């Protein structure tokens with residue numbers, strides 16, 4: 035049997051995409067709308083408390099285009115907490131005016147392709163911990179898409195030996211390094227959890243950097259030969275009062 039990469043697994047991740055039923059929302063009396071918005075903001079503030087205490091993280095973004103109106107990305111130490119937070123959201127008054135459009139379940143993942151040999155417990159390494167339990171940045175833009183590595187005929191990632199995969203990942207990492215300080219990536223594994231093998235979440239203050247990075251990677255063998263991609267979602271951050279004004283309809 036071929037050698038599987040060893041993964042380090044961090045916080046569990048839920049990407050929850052919702053479309054607003056604006057017509058029904060507009061029909062709600064202003065006072066009720068305000069109460070529902072306030073209740074939702076209180077829910078977001080509760081999520082933020084976990085960010086502050088470093089027991090989880092979240093990101094709240096609009097989605098541009100018709101695939102959804104907003105995305106709530108939540109990271110927690112257990113899948114159970116994600117389930118509870120999802121159920122809690124569904125019971126909020128505002129949820130009655132949202133239509134679930136897409137979701138993605140995964141766990142933040144680091145592979146050992148480029149890891150240095152060491153006797154230390156990687157889960158105690160501060161750098162590794164920062165990657166596995168990330169504080170999501172408050173960047174202006176987010177980009178999310180799920181992806182697979184191909185298993186077709188000669189183009190089967192899972193039939194390559196460890197050395198070949200390591201070499202290919204080295205080249206992938208080199209391209210990524212060119213975007214240091216411009217794009218932050220969170221790679222989360224979803225084999226056994228969702229329809230693709232990874233979720234890719236990118237954060238940047240310059241939306242064009244997503245296109246440049248993804249395009250450049252398309253020419254790299256890991257993506258050119260083996261990458262299979264799902265739908266792409268791109269959006270802008272909602273924070274502070276923007277969270278309220280997004281739901282204002284008059």
Ligand code: VOV
Pocket residue numbers: 039143144145146147148181183203206207209210211213217218219221232234247248251252257261
């Ligand atoms: C923003 C830059 C960036 C950087 C620096 C970077 C670096 C790295 C390194 C060093 C490693 C390996 C170790 C680890 O960390 O696991 C990875 C791993 C991975 N990547 Fe990556 N990646 C980036 C960015 C980046 C993008 C934009 C994509 C999407 C690909 C595309 O074509 O659209 C991606 C995908 C992945 C995946 C799916 C994995 C897991 C592969 C597996 O088989 O296990 N990645 N990645």
